[in-house]
Amino acid sequence: MNPIEGHLPTRSPLHDILAPTGIAVVGASADPTKRGYKAMVGLIKDGYRGDIYPVNPKADMILGVKAWPSVTAIPGNPQLALICTPAATVPGLIAECGRRGIKGAVILASGFAEVGGGGAALEREMMAKAEAHGVRIIGPNTSGVFNLHHHINLLALDNVRPGDVGIISQSGNMLLSLALEAQHNGHVGFSTYVGPGNQSDIGFNDYLRYLGEDEHTRVATLYVEGFRDGRKFLEVARDVTAMKPVVVYKSGSTEQGQKAASSHTGALAGSYAMTVDLLRQSGVSVVQYSDEILPVAEGLGLLQKSRGKRVAVISDGGGQATIASDRLAEAGLELAELSEATRAKLREVLFPQASTVNPVDVAGSTDANPSLLATCMEIVADDDNVDSVFLVGMFGGYSIRFAESLLGDEMRGAEAMVDLSNATEKPLVIYSLYTPIKPPALRRLHEAGLPVYASIEQSVRVLAALGERGQYLAQASGQSRETPVEARPELTTLFRQARAEGRDLFEYEAKQLLRDHGVEVPEERVVRNEAELAAAASALGETPLAMKVVSKDILHKSDAGGVKLNVVGEAAMQDAREAILDACRAYDANAEIEGVLVTPMAKKGVEVIVGVIRDPIFGPVLMFGLGGIFVEILEDVAFRAIPLSRHDARSMVEQIKAKRILEGVRGESAVDKEALVDLLLKVSSIVAAYPDLKELDLNPVIVNADGYAVVDARVIVDRDTAATDEDARA
CATH class of the missing domain: 3.30.470.20 (ATP-grasp fold, B domain)
Known part of the structure; x- marks a missing residue:
């Protein structure tokens, strides 16, 4: 799988920090319960090719690597420091890093701004040292970092495969969940991971820019609890999504905008729905459920986009075809209308009882020859009315369900699907009942880069993301703001x-x-006295009018009796004006009333x-x-x-x-x-x-x-x- 070509306007400084040629582990330890031990083990076991500098004043050697008493005593030129010591030591250590020429520091310790009070003061002190000495900060309160293509595993996670999914997650447990899911899946691998922690210095927008430039990352995936600079993130997202997919799971909602709400718009802004809309406006693929994160990231990484939302469904079971159709409609996708030529070709290869109206139900035609499913996929993929193809059913399991002798047919079908995927730009997505047990035909599809899922719902979410991304890219290039x-x-x-x-x-x-x-x-006039009312009546004629109080102290005019509708003629206008003034004075005796606004009814x-x-x-x-x-x-x-x-x-x-x-x-x-x-x-x-x-x-x-x-x-x-x-x- 080749990396996406492209570049952002300026190269991110995080490349030197996240792909360093030397790493200082401050607080390195021989105690297996310590993070300083786990980080050393991760670097050594994963074969980090740069220089490792354990820093511990009480040890000469740690895990066979020479240790140094302080950061300033290190003889080499590390670019990154992993600081595993308590929060109180961090500001001083940051100053030492700066004096040593270290460009970045990963700070694991908690006890900073997230606890308030003295922790916030300590974080300010840390940042003052960082700015004074030119050190960029990852964290504090971060779960850590890995860059698997550079053999950097500062979390010492086992069995994480190098791949092309980059992850930034505010939850260490969410990373662990995704890593375990990928381990079970066996086909998804990771490029870079960062836990942003408190984002005291480097924020989501900085990490996204780095992933956008990283040649080993094909899709950027983020778990976000809160943005520090959402506006900047949207700007960076527009740049990155033009080159590669970005997947975001946003937890919770932003409340800041609601606290100061003084209008309808203010009351509704700051919501989760607003955040989702703004992310999608910038081309981000937003997933609603946590179990969609990795499937959507994988699907977008493999397939990138679909030109539209018209899906052809091929199924060997009517019930699952119905479920797929329901889920597609709910996701805003369409069942493609197959041309008569396409349906005729399907009828040539399928039993007479098969349905050639989308969703296509092969109705037993493939029981003795499952490779026919690949033939059907090829036929519908050639239809100009189809944007993507969705295979639903038991492919991969025919030799298990019916006869072992069908294994050869299934493998031939899998090869034909691989050939089709290489020949068409239309995404092919497969859902199979047998995905969890990984039969040979499905393994072959996965190895060739075709996404195979164990859930119709996850498959449909991937199809929706592909369609959304395709439509976004189609319109974004030609739109000026x-x-x-x-x-x-x-x-x-x-x-x-x-x-x-x-x-x-x-x-x-x-x-x-x-x-x-x-x-x-519409035309309008402010009436402050009877003379102005008469002038307004003369100018506006016998048109039905709306009359509303004008007062800085009365915000909800209707509640105060400050609105009269369908007022016609000068006499009625005088009565309405007096009624409005009387009602508003009764509502708030101290309200300053400038006058009454008069305008024609809409x-x-x-x-x-x-x-x-x-x-x-x-x-x-x-x-x-x-x-x-x-x-x-x-x-x-x-x-x-x-x-x-x-x-x-x-x-x-x-x-x-x-x-x-x-x-x-x-x-x-x-x-x-x-x-x-x-x-x-x-x-x-x-x-x-x-x-x-x-x-x-x-x-x-x-x-x-x-x-x-x-x-x-x-x-x-x-x-x-x-x-x-x-x-x-x-």
Whole structure:
């Protein structure tokens, strides 16, 4: 299996650290219970070809290797130090490493920032020493490192095979689980592993960049509990996924964005769903279950991609064909519609009772000749309507189930499948009942690089990942991201004024921001007195109107009785205005009320929400979904990192479960999706131009066949920006 060619803009400095020519083991020991012993054993047993420098002031030799009393006493030129000593010793040892010219240190000890208090102070001291002496830190609180192609096994794990799956995992037990699973599988091997620990220095984005450049890594696999710099990770992921697959299992959810939530968007941001959407936007293959990690990594490493999501299923059992069809549909894949020419070729080789409609059921045709399954795979793979082929059933077990004499047919079938895989770019994925016992035909497929699975569900997840990656690569190359608009001085002044007054933008100010940058916003007027009301009535005529209170102190207008709808005529407007003012004063006697906003009622349509949050981990993020009062209950929303491409915006609209409502139901016309896409792109372009915009909620936006109308808009001002300090000094 050849490594993926390609390169990132700059070479990662981690190559020298993770593939060093010399390693100092600080705290090396002859005691088998110590990590310093296990690390020495791992290096020696795996045949590390560089220099090993045990550091222990109480020993002359450790496991037959000369020991040194201190780091500074080492005569050679190690590039990496493994520090196995207690946390309190680490800052001083980092300084010694720096003086010795060591470029990186792996720190196993816990007791740093993860325990708070003094541990956090100790970690700051360690980082000060590292920065002063130019030492990069892996950890602290890390499970360790291995690089099997360079015979570096600092974890002393047994029976881990060199291969092309690179792993970064915040859980040492998860690595152990994957290593044991790979050992049982017998076909998956690893390149590099790192436990990032506290990420006090080197973070996930740095490790991913290294794996992207590493010639021995064909697929990067990450177990993530939390990102330190999610925004940077997304940028690196876009670079790496253009060259090779990246698989992420994300545990838990990010809560930081929810703690400061002050809008619908803020309440929904920071969720696991948001993280998944942003990762997929960057081309990452996200797996939902831990037992999918290795199968998906293996499948993507072997097959890389599928050009689409149309799958041809070939089965020797109707029940499993049905199960496969169900799982494919649930995964967003399609059963390919086989051409009549393909079906005719299948009928030529199969019994009359066989079904040639996808899923193809051979109906006993292969019982006496299992190599026919390979023939069927070849026939459907030649169909232009097919993007990938999924063999489901008992291949490999015919000679076990029926007669040993069928072994030759199965081996011939396996060779034919291998030949087909070399002749086609379409992925071939095999599920067999007999996978756990590894019969010869399945071993042959595995040896040739065809993925064979013991689960229909895992097989389908691999097919889905291949289809998702293929579609991502197809669209990513031709998509430019929306450029920011140029900020207007008068609008920047609105933010400054609002911040100085300790408030957010009024609704009419938020709509002015949108209107001035090309967003379609209905005509509106702020009525502060009876004269302005009369002028508004004259200008707006007998159109049904919406009237809403304008107050920095009343955020939920409907709850305060601050909204009146379908108001027609000046007399009705006067009554509505008085009712709004009375209700709002009763709701909050101290509320400052600027006036009442008057605007024409929007045409009937579908209510959606468009929002923006500046997430503390991922930066500015746009949200889209079904709107109205139920948005936080239904949570049928999609997220993308800003700036967006047009494909990003379209995919948001297509992602939500309620998209069928947008397409028209019960006689309603379909909405103008392209207008909606334009709105998402315009909002995306506005955000970068106004750093004081902390959150934005357009809820609802009413969309219909003629476009959209922004009915309500809320912009929350960031009162903690650098601009705040500049204003204060001014």
